[in-house]
Amino acid sequence: MWDRTSGGLALTFHLAGxxxxxxxxxxxxxGSYWQQITGAAVSxxxxxxxxxxxxxxxxxxxxxxxxxxxxxxxxxxxxxxxxYAKKDWEKEIAKEPTVLSFADPARNLEARTLLLGIHANGxxxxxxxxxxxxxxxxxxxxxxxxxxxxxxxxxxxVRAFRDRIPALVxxxxxxxxxxxxxxxxxxxxxxxxQAHPTDAAWLKQSASAPVMMDExxxxxxxxxxxxxxxxxxxxxxxxxxxxxxxxxDWRNYNPTTTVYxxxxxxxxAAAPPGQTSHP
Amino acid sequence: xAGWSGGAVATARDFGRARGEHQVDMEQERQKTSxxxxxxxxxxxxxxxxxxxxxxxxxxxxxxxxxxxxLALQVIQxxxxxxxxxxxAAIVALLLYWPRQERGRRRMLAAxxxxxxxxxAALARVNVYELMFHPDSNPVFVSVxxxxxxxxxxxxxxxxxxxxxxxPIRSIAYHHIINDTVGGEPIVTTY
Numbered sequence: 200m201w202d203r204t205s206g207g208l209a210l211t212f213h214l215a216g217x218x219x220x221x222x223x224x225x226x227x228x229x230g231s232y233w234q235q236i237t238g239a240a241v242s243x244x245x246x247x248x249x250x251x252x253x254x255x256x257x258x259x260x261x262x263x264x265x266x267x268x269x270x271x272x273x274x275x276x277x278x279x280x281x282x283y284a285k286k287d288w289e290k291e292i293a294k295e296p297t298v299l300s301f302a303d304p305a306r307n308l309e310a311r312t313l314l315l316g317i318h319a320n321g322x323x324x325x326x327x328x329x330x331x332x333x334x335x336x337x338x339x340x341x342x343x344x345x346x347x348x349x350x351x352x353x354x355x356x357v358r359a360f361r362d363r364i365p366a367l368v369x370x371x372x373x374x375x376x377x378x379x380x381x382x383x384x385x386x387x388x389x390x391x392x393q394a395h396p397t398d399a400a401w402l403k404q405s406a407s408a409p410v411m412m413d414e415x416x417x418x419x420x421x422x423x424x425x426x427x428x429x430x431x432x433x434x435x436x437x438x439x440x441x442x443x444x445x446x447x448d449w450r451n452y453n454p455t456t457t458v459y460x461x462x463x464x465x466x467x468a469a470a471p472p473g474q475t476s477h478p
Numbered sequence: 479x480a481g482w483s484g485g486a487v488a489t490a491r492d493f494g495r496a497r498g499e500h501q502v503d504m505e506q507e508r509q510k511t512s513x514x515x516x517x518x519x520x521x522x523x524x525x526x527x528x529x530x531x532x533x534x535x536x537x538x539x540x541x542x543x544x545x546x547x548x549l550a551l552q553v554i555q556x557x558x559x560x561x562x563x564x565x566x567a568a569i570v571a572l573l574l575y576w577p578r579q580e581r582g583r584r585r586m587l588a589a590x591x592x593x594x595x596x597x598x599a600a601l602a603r604v605n606v607y608e609l610m611f612h613p614d615s616n617p618v619f620v621s622v623x624x625x626x627x628x629x630x631x632x633x634x635x636x637x638x639x640x641x642x643x644x645x646p647i648r649s650i651a652y653h654h655i656i657n658d659t660v661g662g663e664p665i666v667t668t669y
Contacts, residue, residue: 203666214607216536242551261629264622270642272625274618275649284648298541397629
């Protein structure tokens with residue numbers, strides 16, 4: 200999702216081509232061509248410019264509508280409804296061929312392995328979606344940046360945050376030993392076995408319920424990244440943009456990316472727990 | 479033979495002279511028309527290249543190399559002007575060729591070439607990608623209560639200021655692009 204202004208000019212985009220299965224778009228105002236995934240103009244009068252990323256989430260509708268009951272939803276166009284993706288579209292698209300691959304059987308990476316991509320501190324890392332859903336809470340370090348990925352109460356939405364709380368204090372109110380911004384450890388508290396992700400009433404009740412707790416202060420945090428009880432109640436973690444993408448596409452535009460592996464699976468000689476050091 | 483001296487019998491020399499005169503006529507005709515036929519062929523060929531090359535390079539399920547993509551995009555940028563010039567050149571060539579060419583079949587061929595050149599220019603203005611995936615040019619938004627989306631369907635969600643908006647992935651996976659304004663900010667949602 201992009202801010203579609205450039206140089207003060209609001210641009211209107213059209214689908215205009217494809218580049219190794221990532222589409223190109225053209226703006227009406229200048230005829231420049233832009234790459235969808237990077238927001239960079241690759242041809243035309245605005246070549247070299249970049250659009251500004253707008254923070255967005257990929258969520259289940261049930262969870263989003265519970266968070267934002269006053270929100271608005273794009274209505275489908277009736278005459279094209281028959282062309283829209285079917286309910287099982289994700290299974291179908293997983294079978295479609297790709298022109299690029301980068302398959303890596305040793306790391307269980309196929310071309311269409313679904314990943315959650317994060318950029319931090321100039322580095323990029325891909326988190327296998329299925330792995331994150333299985334772990335429900337991933338604590339990781341991307342360079343000097345501590346991040347956490349957490350599964351929502353709907354069992355399918357994922358958000359990422361900077362695992363950093365300014366001026367963290369311990370349970371007694373004293374500053375933690377390492378001072379400044381502290382990266383507390385979190386653990387998941389939500390009972391996924393009791394989830395009813397398609398029940399609107401349950402989602403309304405659970406959308407803002409705590410899903411994790413921090414070890415330092417035992418404050419309870421919800422899926423929006425805000426502490427709802429405890430010493431840090433009212434504090435919110437800084438969101439980190441996550442791109443849900445297929446491995447071939449992520450790898451094509453992030454050639455030096457690393458790939459997350461569970462600490463027990465990571466090579467002890469390669470990197471600290473939770474990291475793989477090779478692209 | 480008496481009565482036959484009017485030259486009614488053609489001799490070999492007569493045929494040879496006629497063939498020579500015919501060849502001279504053809505050569506003169508070729509000299510009169512060849513610059514214009516060459517111009518028409520050039521206009522036709524260039525218009526066809528500028529239409530076909532980007533379509534060939536930038537198509538789904540084909541790997542695009544960086545240099546050929548850059549060239550295809552450059553061709554697209556130059557195409558509007560080039561197609562206009564090709565159409566103009568083809569029309570001028572036809573207008574100059576026609577009176578100088580006595581053979582009807584060749585005139586028709588030239589006319590067909592000019593028409594095709596015009597057709598290439600018109601087709602170059604067609605966005606084939608939006609023929610495959612029609613845009614939602616005037617997106618309509620409804621309240622959560624009126625939205626016909628299942629709870630487990632996925633949406634791309636954004637919040638700017640107090641304005642929250644969701645784009646069901648099952649529909650934007652078809653339209654690919656939604657130009658929108660949320661919370662007063664112009665944004666584009668892509669999928």
